[in-house]
Structures are given as C-alpha cells and as structure tokens.
Amino acid sequence: MIDLEFMINTVSLGSLYALLSLGLVFVYGILKLVNFAYGEYLMVAGYAMYVLGTFTGVPWYATLVLAVLTAALVSYLTELVAFRPVRTKSLTAMLVTSFAVSVFLQNVVLITISSRSRAVRFPSFFSQTITLGDATVPLRNLMIIAITIILLTALTLVMKKTVLGMAMRAAADRFTTTRLMGVPANLVISAAFLISGTLAGVVSIFWVSRSASVDPLIGMAPLLIAFIATVMGGMHSLVGAVIGGFVYGLLFNVLSITLPASLISYRDAFMFVIVILFLLFRPEGIWKGGYTEERVG
Amino acid sequence: MLTIENLTASYGAITALHGISLEVGEGELVALLGSNGAGKSTTLKSICGLLRPGQGTIRFLGEDIAGRAPEVILKKGISMVPEGREIFGGLTVEENLRLGAFTSYQRDRYRTDLDEMFALFPILKERFTQAGGLLSGGEQQMLAIARALMSHPKLLMLDEPSLGLSPTMTDSIFELISDLRDRGTTILLVEQNAERALEIVDRAYLLTTGSIEFSGTPDELKRRVDIASVYFGGEDDGTCEVRL
Ligand SMILES: Nc1ncnc2c1ncn2[C@@H]1O[C@H](COP(=O)(O)OP(=O)(O)OP(=O)(O)O)[C@@H](O)[C@H]1O
Ligand SMILES: [Mg+2]
Numbered sequence: 436m437i438d439l440e441f442m443i444n445t446v447s448l449g450s451l452y453a454l455l456s457l458g459l460v461f462v463y464g465i466l467k468l469v470n471f472a473y474g475e476y477l478m479v480a481g482y483a484m485y486v487l488g489t490f491t492g493v494p495w496y497a498t499l500v501l502a503v504l505t506a507a508l509v510s511y512l513t514e515l516v517a518f519r520p521v522r523t524k525s526l527t528a529m530l531v532t533s534f535a536v537s538v539f540l541q542n543v544v545l546i547t548i549s550s551r552s553r554a555v556r557f558p559s560f561f562s563q564t565i566t567l568g569d570a571t572v573p574l575r576n577l578m579i580i581a582i583t584i585i586l587l588t589a590l591t592l593v594m595k596k597t598v599l600g601m602a603m604r605a606a607a608d609r610f611t612t613t614r615l616m617g618v619p620a621n622l623v624i625s626a627a628f629l630i631s632g633t634l635a636g637v638v639s640i641f642w643v644s645r646s647a648s649v650d651p652l653i654g655m656a657p658l659l660i661a662f663i664a665t666v667m668g669g670m671h672s673l674v675g676a677v678i679g680g681f682v683y684g685l686l687f688n689v690l691s692i693t694l695p696a697s698l699i700s701y702r703d704a705f706m707f708v709i710v711i712l713f714l715l716f717r718p719e720g721i722w723k724g725g726y727t728e729e730r731v732g
Numbered sequence: 733m734l735t736i737e738n739l740t741a742s743y744g745a746i747t748a749l750h751g752i753s754l755e756v757g758e759g760e761l762v763a764l765l766g767s768n769g770a771g772k773s774t775t776l777k778s779i780c781g782l783l784r785p786g787q788g789t790i791r792f793l794g795e796d797i798a799g800r801a802p803e804v805i806l807k808k809g810i811s812m813v814p815e816g817r818e819i820f821g822g823l824t825v826e827e828n829l830r831l832g833a834f835t836s837y838q839r840d841r842y843r844t845d846l847d848e849m850f851a852l853f854p855i856l857k858e859r860f861t862q863a864g865g866l867l868s869g870g871e872q873q874m875l876a877i878a879r880a881l882m883s884h885p886k887l888l889m890l891d892e893p894s895l896g897l898s899p900t901m902t903d904s905i906f907e908l909i910s911d912l913r914d915r916g917t918t919i920l921l922v923e924q925n926a927e928r929a930l931e932i933v934d935r936a937y938l939l940t941t942g943s944i945e946f947s948g949t950p951d952e953l954k955r956r957v958d959i960a961s962v963y964f965g966g967e968d969d970g971t972c973e974v975r976l
Contacts, residue, residue: 598830601827602831605827608822613820614801614802615782615811615814617807617835
C-alpha cells in the first residue's frame with residue numbers, strides 16, 4: 436500500500452499542513468499568541484474567490500492572487516485594529532480578542548453573504564488527475580508540492596538573508612531586546628501578520644478547491660489542524676511548524692489506510708490522542724527551538 | 733548630555749524609583765552603584781524606553797525623552813547593553829552585529845565598523861559565523877557590547893557587564909570600558925562590583941532602595957561610604973551607611 440501514489444499524496448497533504456502551521460507559528464513566535472482568528476483568514480480568501488469568480492470577469496489566475504492578497508490584508512488589518520490596542524495588556528486579553536475577531540469575521544460573511552455554503556469556481560485543471568508510472572494523482576496535489584517548495588525557499592531566504600527576517604527571528608527569541616536594537620515593534624509584528632495571512636490565503640486555494648465551496652465556518656478545521664501540527668512539531672520554531680505539518684499529514688494518511696472501516700470516522704479522535712501524548716511526554720514538540728517564553732509587553 | 737530630574741518608576745503597585753536625579757556630562761564615565769534591587773536596572777530601563785516612567789523628566793541633548801519608545805530613543809543616540817547580555821542565541825555573531833546596526837546601517841561604513849569591532853574584540857572575528865548562543869559568557873558580553881556600539885551611540889549604558897564573569901574576563905571588560913571612555917564615548921555604567929567600578933569612573937551615584945543616597949567622585953565616595961556594605965547588599969534595613 437505504501438506506493439508512489441501514497442507517497443505523493445502524503446507529501447502533498449503534509450506540504451499543505453506545513454504551510455498552514457507555519458502561518459500560525461509566525462504570529463505565535465513573536466506575540467506568543469495562538470491566533471484563533473487564523474482560520475478566518477483562510478475563510479476570507481475563500482469568499483474572495485467566490486465573489487470574484489462568480490460576479491466578475493476577473494481571470495482565474497488574478498482571482499487566486501487577489502484572494503491571497505485579501506487574506507494578507509485582512510490579517511494585517513486585524514492586527515492593526517484589534518490586536519495592537521490590547522498588545523500591552525495581558526495575554527488573556529489577546530486570546531479573547533482573537534476569539535472576538537474570529538467570531539466577528541464569521542458574522543460579517545454570515546450577514547453580508549449567507550450562512551449556507553457557496554460554490555467556488557476553479558479552472559478545470561484543478562480537478563484533473565495525471566498518471567505517473569502506476570500512480571494516478573490529482574494534479575492539484577502536485578501543484579501543492581511545487582508551491583510549498585517555492586514558498587519555503589522564499590521564506591527561508593527572507594528569514595536568513597534580509598534584515599527584516601533577522602529582526603523577526605530575533606524578536607521571536609527576545610522581543611524586548613530586539614526593540615533595543617532600534618527595530619520598531621510594530622514593524623516585525625505587522626510583517627508576521629502579513630506573512631501569516633499570505634500563507635492562510637495560499638492554503639485556502641487548495642483547501643477550498645477540494646470541495647469547491649466555501650462557508651462561514653470553513654476556517655475551524657484548518658485552525659485545529661494547524662494547532663495540532665504545531666503542538667507536535669514545536670511551537671517555538673518555524674522549522675518545528677513545518678515538521679509538525681508533515682508529521683500530521685503522514686499520521687493522518689497512515690491512519691486512513693490502516694484503521695479498519697468501522698474506526699475510520701474516529702480518525703480525528705486518534706489524532707487528538709496523539710496530541711495528548713505529545714503534551715504529556717514531549718510538550719516542547721519534535722523540534723526543540725531555543726526560544727524563550729518572553730511575552731510582548 | 734543626560735539630565736534626569738525627580739524620576740519615579742514603578743512596576744504595578746511596587747515603586748522602584750522614588751524621584752531620583754542624576755546627570756551625565758559629555759565624555760564622562762559615570763557609575764550607578766547599589767545593591768540588589770536598588771533600582772539600577774529600573775533607571776536604565778526608564779532611560780532607554782523599556783519602562784514608562786511615572787513622573788519626572790529625562791532630558792537627553794536638551795530634549796525630554798521620558799516615555800518615548802525604545803526604537804526612538806536608540807535613534808537619538810542612547811544604546812544599552814542589557815543585564816544578562818541578552819544575545820540572540822539562535823542568530824549568528826554576524827547577525828547579532830547586523831541588528832545592532834539596524835537603524836544606522838550604511839553599506840560602506842558597515843564594513844569599517846565591523847573591522848573596528850574585530851580590532852576591539854578579536855574573538856568576534858573568529859566566531860563570526862557561529863550562533864551567538866554557543867559563545868561563552870565573556871564572549872557573549874563582548875558581543876553584547878559590540879552590538880550596542882554598532883549604532884554609534886552618543887551615550888552607552890552598560891548594565892552589570894561583569895556579572896558572572898571570571899576575574900580575568902572582568903579585568904578585560906573594565907579595561908575595555910576605560911578604553912571606550914578614552915576614545916570619547918560617554919558611558920553610564922551600572923555595577924554591583926563597586927570597588928572595581930570606582931577605579932575607572934569619573935563620578936558615581938549610589939542608589940539605595942530607589943533613592944540616590946550619595947553622589948560624587950570615587951574618592952569622596954570611598955571616604956564617606958562603606959563600600960563593602962554596597963557590595964554585599966547593605967545593612968539589615970537594606971540601606972548602606974553614609975558617613976557624613
Ligand atoms: N518586572 C518587575 N516586576 C515587578 N517588580 C520588579 C520588576 N523588576 C524589578 N522589580 C522590583 O523593582 C526594584 C528594583 O529592581 P531593579 O531591577 O531595578 O534592581 P537592580 O538595582 O537592577 O538590582 P540587581 O542588582 O539585582 O540587578 C526591586 O525591588 C525589584 O523587586
Ligand atoms: Mg539590575
């Protein structure tokens with residue numbers, strides 16, 4: 436059963452989850468905040484694709500780019516309007532704010548569009564399959580892998596080679612000391628939210644294309660996956676998040692083929708068991724980052 | 733250059749500074765001494781903007797900077813070497829220094845600045861591509877000082893640079909501080925090691941539980957204050973004795 440098809444599909448699922456987790460950890464690393472509104476950035480990108488694809492003549496590639504930009508922009512705006520004013524208050528205030536932002540964004544689409552799901556149009560190649568040797572895989576899965584390679588390479592370059600990237604890594608380690616270097620706090624935090632939203636937007640394209648529909652609550656499952664994957668991989672580093680995403684994808688697909696049919700619907704429960712085991716026996720995750728637990732104040 | 737008047741600062745309900753006044757003149761090396769918990773770090777944090785002070789003024793080059801953000805204050809020319817060194821452990825020595833130059837970066841000057849740091853701290857050249865977290869305590873202290881110097885500060889503040897260092901390493905750090913002063917850097921030095929600090933400074937302030945207890949030249953201080961009591965944490969009531 437572990438054949439080429441399984442491997443490609445697993446790497447593809449892992450790639451998607453790696454991008455998803457990375458987006459959550461970019462903000463967590465700097466603000467030590469699990470942003471519960473993260474799934475809504477994905478949801479917003481989904482609705483952008485729905486609106487542009489249904490009511491305008493915008494070509495598909497422009498629609499996808501605009502959807503990603505929408506997620507990045509909404510992420511940036513939530514930081515500016517909601518998180519920034521409470522940043523120097525307690526971490527609890529930040530958590531509550533992120534819940535509020537999440538519910539607010541859900542309600543915006545609920546009121547302005549509908550509580551029911553809406554069909555999103557994708558170009559036909561999204562649903563094509565291609566044959567490689569004896570493996571038949573959806574073209575979409577290969578696109579996910581390619582885009583993940585491009586994005587991870589680009590992000591690595593930004594984080595390692597640019598001063599902003601250095602400042603972001605420094606801020607995740609010691610936020611206060613980073614400010615002493617003259618790095619504006621708002622700069623690194625805004626950058627983190629922009630990258631986080633961009634990643635959510637990219638993931639949204641592939642997430643939404645699976646069902647070709649979007650609904651107000653579509654962000655909840657990806658948020659949970661990102662959270663579980665980062666707990667497994669390690670909340671304290673970007674590498675840990677990527678590893679966690681791939682491990683999640685692998686475990687999920689292995690469970691899918693090994694669990695008997697009667698248990699398959701309990702797959703998520705098994706994933707939770709694994710998370711609880713991680714929290715009990717290796718709370719720092721697979722990849723130990725060297726980061727301290729300093730709060731931004 | 734720096735003039736502080738009646739500065740108060742508190743952490744929630746705890747008042748750490750009860751209206752202190754102090755002054756650092758251009759080119760001076762001034763020590764701020766005191767036992768644990770006297771408020772030395774609190775004073776430095778208030779100056780560099782990490783802590784929003786309560787009342788009072790902090791004038792730097794004629795401008796009131798009290799309550800401004802750290803990044804703004806750094807740009808005005810105050811750089812701080814924090815207590816405990818605070819090296820970015822996951823970043824290389826090179827990256828630590830590059831961040832030190834975050835606001836002042838100019839491509840051509842950056843190279844010569846680095847060479848100057850290598851001349852001051854040859855070890856940093858050897859360890860240039862290594863992670864900061866892999867350096868020894870003394871090497872990290874040198875990196876922290878070099879990082880602070882990369883922004884070409886007008887006023888350099890050092891918070892207990894000798895803390896936890898071996899006697900030889902402490903010697904070289906103190907030597908370096910007097911070198912920097914001789915080259916014209918204005919320095920505000922916080923130390924618990926009062927005896928060593930008094931050997932090199934021009935003037936000193938003695939801080940006791942949030943108030944300036946004494947100020948003057950090292951000779952005056954040595955004559956009138958029992959230095960050992962400063963060093964070992966004061967009398968039972970937490971203050972040290974000033975002989976008038
Ligand atoms: N983050 C904080 N929260 C609450 N109280 C604090 C905090 N930091 C310092 N304090 C209190 O403020 C007072 C002054 O502390 P400060 O750190 O300025 O002392 P210090 O002179 O630097 O001492 P040390 O030599 O131990 O570094 C102390 O009573 C301390 O308990
Ligand atoms: Mg201190």
